[in-house]
Amino acid sequence: MNKIGIFFGAGAEIGYGLPSGGRFALDIFKMGKEADRDEFKEIIKGIDPSSQIARKWLPERYRSRSIYVFGKGNFDEIIASSLENRRELILSYLQTFDDKLSQIIKQTDGIDEARIRQTFEDMFQKKIGTFLYADQIQLNQKLTSESALFSSAFFSAYLYMLEKTANSGVRNIVLGLMELLVGSLGETLVNELNNELVKTDKPGLNVFNDLGSLFALNYGSLGNTGLDLALRPASTPLSDSSTIEDIFVEIGTRLLEDAYAQVLDYQALIDSHFRYLFQPKVQWAKFTRIAVFLYSVQRYIKEQVPADIPQEGFYHDLNQxxxxxxxxxxxTSNYTNLLRKIVAEDLCSPQKIFHLNGHIDDLYDPYRNQIYHKQTDIDSSTQLTVPFLLTQSGVKPLTAVSMSERYVDYYRDLKKCQKIAIIGYGFNGDDGHINGIFRRLADEDNKQLHLFHYGHNPDGSDLPALYAEKLRLTKKENLIIHLIDDIRQVQGKNWTEVF
Known part of the structure; x- marks a missing residue:
């Protein structure tokens, strides 16, 4: 039989109850870190003072030092990274504000859109959609000539409610949305200014190129009202007795959560801390923050795996x-045991599974630069390990020989395959270590890649060109795109039948 190689991204596990990549990122910063901080504190205390790492690697008084975690003080870095790298996505999200809010309303128990519209009309004697603020509010022309947000029916309703009631919750929703809008437009303006400070047709006058990037956005002054709301501990249930203000605050907060789940970029934050995982003496605070963060990620992933695993999904389809x-x-780029567990139960023959972003059972020793697969392999009195989970980061080092072997062995296996399928994976920029495998297969080895794109393509966009750009391919013809739906079907057939 012909050989087939498979790659699964985060989208492949959504059907099993696991969060999307964006929701994962938001939840990690939302969850409490106290348990993970306490766990790491005990690990540090358990290290023998006479051991090599205690004498040569850890700082003095390591047992009594404070353990730090990421918190609100790091919000500026998260917002800066999100606006710098996801500003187009943010603006696109806000351009379709009404559609996005309608989706949020459908997903919220205790309310429906018709009731919201009627309750608003009863209170203010105005129908949502019959008045807009586009002609009454304009952004500075240097930022943009127009913004669809002020032409939004629901955003105009928020502004009208704020104008009439001065409700503090509604004010925070409006402020949080405006922070995203103005921040994204401001970042775009700053980027344009820095890229073209001086125009000249004189090639000999390249002195202007040495001016560098003079302008920057002051993220500290921008505010983080929206992110504060998105990271709230829990949502507020709604009912027939909820006031229109309560409803608008709740659905607005959920919309901000959804927006940040799609655009949150914490790469710069992780990158600025990751290297201190290898240098605890240099920056103990950053060392402990990144270490505790990895323990938090591990705990979160374990908590998300359902006790009763659904009996159908992409992993079960491998049997067909x-x-x-x-x-x-x-x-896979996923960290869970789901794939291994389902494959072991459903498939007769053992399979080679490569976790290219690490795995919840992987442990990393930054002092020895080694990866271990079992806690029993570690002497906790002389070794310090952290979960080996490569989250959103531009660092993503190969770190150790065994990890390098994973990438190379997986690539060599795929090279021998007649078919290659990629499911639930977005080819994001911070996944370059994985994207490079597929780029080489398509461009250098002339292998065809079957990409399963979730959803429809109503605007007729050139999906092969889109994915070729993401992968930085020269051979777009080696991408075969299949549109896949909620029940894992392509044109009415299970995805496994398209080959």
Whole structure:
């Protein structure tokens, strides 16, 4: 039989109850860190003072030092990174404010859009959508000539409610949305200014190129009202007795959560701390923050895996695929045990599974630069380990020989395959270590990649060109795009039947 290689991204586990990549990022910063801080404190205390790492690597008085975690003091870095790297996505989200809010309303128990509209009309004697603020409020022309947000029916309703009631909750929603809008437009303006400070047709006058980037956005002054709301501990249930102000505050907060789940970028924050995982003496605070963060990620992932695993999903579908192909190897960017567990139970033959972003059972020793797969392999009195989970980061080092082998072995296995399928994966910029594998397969090895794109393509956009740009490919023709729906079907058939 022909060989097939598979790669699963975060989208493949949504059907099993796991969060999307964006929701994962938001939840990590939302969850409490006290348990993880206490756990790491005990790990530090358990290290023998006479051990090599205590004498040579850890700072003096390491047992009594404070353990730090990421908190509100790090919000500026998160907002800066999000606006710098996701500003186009933020603006696109706000351009379709009414559609996004309608989706939020449908997902919220205790309310429906018709009731919201009627309750608003009863209170203010105005129908939502019959008045807009586009002609009454204009942003500075240097930022943009127009903004669809002020032409939004629901955002205009927020502004009208704020104008009439001065409700503090509504004010915070409006402020949080405006922070995203003005911050994204401001970042775009600053970027344009820095990229073209001086225009000249004189090639000899390149002295202007040495001016560098003079302008920057002051993120500290921008505020983080929206992120504060998005990171609230829990949502507020709504009912028939909820006031229109309560409803608007709750759905607005949920919309901000959804927006940040899609655009949150904490790469700069992680990158600025990750290197101190190897240098605890240099910056103990940053060392402990990144270490505790990795323990928080591990705990979060374990808590998200359902006790009763659904009996159908992409991983279960591999059984059908195994009837027609030899499953050469399976790669994944996910951290859970789900894939291993389901494959072990459903498939007769053992499979090679490559966790290219680490795994919840992987442990990393930054002092020895080694990866371990079992806690029993570690002497906790002489070694310090952290969960080996490569989250959103531009660092993502190969770190150790065994990790380098994962990438190389997976690539070599895929190279021998007649078919290669990629499911639930977005080819994000911070996944360059994985994207490079597929780029080489398509461009240098002339392998066709079957990409399963979730949803429809109503605007007729050139999906191969879109993915070729994400992958930085020269051979777009080696991308075969399949549109897949909620029930894992492509044109009415299970995705495994398209090959």
């Amino acid at each position: 695929l195994a009837n027609r192909f030899t499953l050469s190897s399976i790669g």
